[in-house]
Structure formats: C-alpha cells, structure tokens
Amino acid sequence: MSCIIKTESEIKKMRISGKLAAEVLEMVEKHLKPNISTEDINQICHDYIFYEKKALSACLGYHGFPKSICTSINDVVCHGIPSKKQILKEGDIINIDITIIKNNYHGDTSKMFLIGKTSILSKRLCQVAQESLYRSLKIIQPGIPLYKIGEVIQNYVEKNNFSIVKEYCGHGIGRNFHEEPHVLHYKNKENNVILEKGMIFTIEPMINSGHSQVKCMKDGWTVKTKDRSLSAQYEHTILVTEYGCDILTWQKNERISPTLFNKK
Template sequence: MNSIIKTESEIEKMRISGKLAAEVLEMIEKHIQPNINTEQINDICHNYITNKQHAKSACLGYKGFPKSICISVNDVVCHGIPNKNQILKEGDIVNVDITIVKNGYHGDVSKMFHVGKTSILSQRLCKVAQESLYKSLFIIKPKIRLNKIGEIIQKNVEKNNFSIVREYCGHGIGLNFHEEPHVLHYKNQENNIILKKGMIFTIEPMINAGNSQVKCLNDGWTVKTKDHSLSAQYEHTVLVTKYGCDILTWQKNEKICKSLVNK
C-alpha cells in the first residue's frame, strides 16, 4: 500500500503538474468556437505546453497515441484523436483532456466546453457529469473506502436518468500516467481499499444521455456511444489530505469552493 502514498516532495511536484494542466484548459477556452478544427486546438495546446510551460504532453506517443491532447466531440466518450477534418460547429459539446508531465510527474484533467448555443439536453448532461464529480470530492478523506466514490457518482447520474460508462475508470497517478488504484465510477465491491493521506488519483466519470454501451473505433483509440447518444466527462486529479482532499487541477473559473478541498 505504501507505494501509492506520495512523499511531500512528490506531492509538491504533483501540485506543479496539476496546476499546469489546469492552465491549459483555462487558456484554450477562448479558442473553442465554431469553424475551428480539432487539430488546430491540439496544436495551440501543444505549443503552449512546450513553449510557454516548458513541459511535455503525456498523451503524445503514449502507447502510440498520435496527438498531444484528446478531444472528444458529442457522442465520442473519450480518447478522440484531433484531426483537421473535424470542424466544430454551433451546438457541439466538446471534452478536452490534458495530461502534463513536468519534472517527471503527471497532472491529468478534462472538462466539457459548449460550442455556441447548445441544447437543453447537452447542458443537463454536462451539468450532471460535473456535479457527479464534485459530489464525490466532498466525501473524500482518510479512512473511507475507495468504492464510496463510485457509489455516490452512480446515485447522482442515475437519479438524473443518465448512464455511466463502466469500461473506463479513474486511476492513481504520479511518476507514471496510470498507477494503482483503479477508481471505478459506479457502485462496486472491488475497490474496497481504505483511503490514506498522501494518495493521489484521478476521478473522471463519463456519462451518457442514452445507454452505457460503448464501442472503440478502428483507429484503436476513439470510443463512441453505441447508440450515438451524447456523452460528457469531467476529470480532476485529487490528493487525499488529513481532513479531506485537495484538487490539484482546480481551475480559476470553477464555481466549486476551493476551501472545500484545501484542508
């Protein structure tokens, strides 16, 4: 168990990586507009990460992934590959997923963006995805079991008549992009480890407007909803603290009170 407890030195490096990842999302927001293509968004982020932040993208080259960020539009659940032929249009919802490596340590975050005026369903779906993540943050503290996170997310998602993708989960993070433990986003008995101060992991629920079934396309990366329904995801990298948790990837425009998690 001690291998997933981070030292104070590691935590400080993770804070830096998390802050940088969050800053990329803050920077790119103004560019998420109709008529921009997703490769242009990727290039803007890549240049910012490398030239402004003097950091690296963890996604670029990871198991062969060809781009610096993931961009998932509408019915794409996750791991969308940016390309010049995918042009954003009014009404789209877009997930931008950023993972930064700085000083060897990773920070991982994603959020939804609305392109112009979006439908009421799109707005509800994104709101519930974000709320589900936030609700799980309030319960994190030492001595609770990890599977409580999935339980509270599932309860909120299904109460709103949406479904949870089960094939993908949150994960420990640090020197490696993906570490133990797995963080499932639904009620389960598998993740029954007890949280301890110093653990760092991602929570990243993916929820669908239709059913929960997904399919991976022939490119080996892009995951879509099987029924072509909309999908939304929010993600944060969090640190378990003495009395709660600290959101390492918190963004300045988030309405969640930062004091909640900085205990």
C-alpha cells in the first residue's frame, strides 16, 4: 500500500478544493435549525457548490449515491441520504459530509452540528470525536508510521468510554475521491506506510456512545449503530509537510491552527 506524493501544482489545487469544501460547512450552519428537512439542506449545499463556487459535488452519482451531500443524524454513523421526510428536531445531532471537485481535484470534510439544546451525552460525544481528530493531527510529520494516527485516536476515544467504528476509514485523496492508503482509526501495525512530505489523505474517526457494531440499511448506503446509540464524526483532508501538517479543510471557529508544526 503506497500513497501518491503530490506535486506542488497538485497541492495548490488541493488547497483550493479543501478551502471550498470547508466554506460549504461554514455557509450551511446558519440554516441548521429545527423543522428543516435534510433534502432542503442538500439543496442549499448543492446550489452553493454548483452556482456560487462553480464546483461539483463528488458525492452526487458516486456509485449511484443520489444526493450532493451526506446527512447523518443521531444513530446514523455515515452516508445518510438527504430526504424530504427527514426533519431536524430540537436536540438532534447531525453530521454533514461534503466532498467537492474543483479543477479535477477533491476536497473532503465533515463535522457535527448540534440542533438547539442537546443532551450532555450528545455534546460530550461530539467533543471527544473532534478532539480525537485534533490529537491525531498533532503527531503528523514525515517519518512516522501511519498506524500511529489510529493509535492516538483509539487511546483517546476508549479512555473516554466510547467506541470506534472499524468498518470505515480515512483515505488518500487527490484526482480520485479515494486513493491509497487506508487510514485506520485504531491501532493496526500492518497499517505501516511511512508518512512523507506531499502525502494528502483524510482522517475521519466515527465514534459511538455505545457498542462499535454497525449495520447498513436496505437503501445500501445509510449506516447505523446496531444498538441505536449515538454516533459522531469529524473529518479533515490534510497535507503532510516537512514540519508537520496543513489542514486543507480548516474552518473558522476551529480550536486548532490550520498549520501544525509537529516536528521537534
């Protein structure tokens, strides 16, 4: 398993794609209130990507996926399909997952949004999911094996008595939506690609408040927790640099710098 090292011109394009994906999440936040349907959220994002940013949604039509974004509410782990029938309620948590294509290059990111007043458990789950991602970003630098990312995430999540979904992982990204390598969110020493400057991949831990087991619904896309416990996910596209990493999908209001100097 290898990872494509990106050229300077490719990195430049990836920075643009990453920024655009981040801007979609920044834009949509003000629309996320009780009584909006996930289909309306999808349309708002689609129009913004297509008309405002002159970009494409990578999700739309990907292996037959019918919408421009993924909307995963409460016990939905990932790949939720927007629908007119699905209405946000006070207390819900929702992950919105955006992947755009601009100049043939992809930018991929997701985050959790809390709708109105949510439970203490919902808030804590989202905080731990985001912090597990942040902690993994703070160790990235050339020369470390890829499994260290998963080790950091797993240690932090399990210390907080939550569980990690192992069926889905981060991935290399560039001209293609999914490239090598697979980025696991738990420790597996076989995941031993050595990080090099110029690698670009996503890290996107999915964590559950209950057991880690998941099930795929009849639509062939929507993945839910088996025990109906809550699930949360945050995702960034990152570039390995000589000094650490750059977060290509960094958004305003993040509790982390877009540029991380991790090399001692």
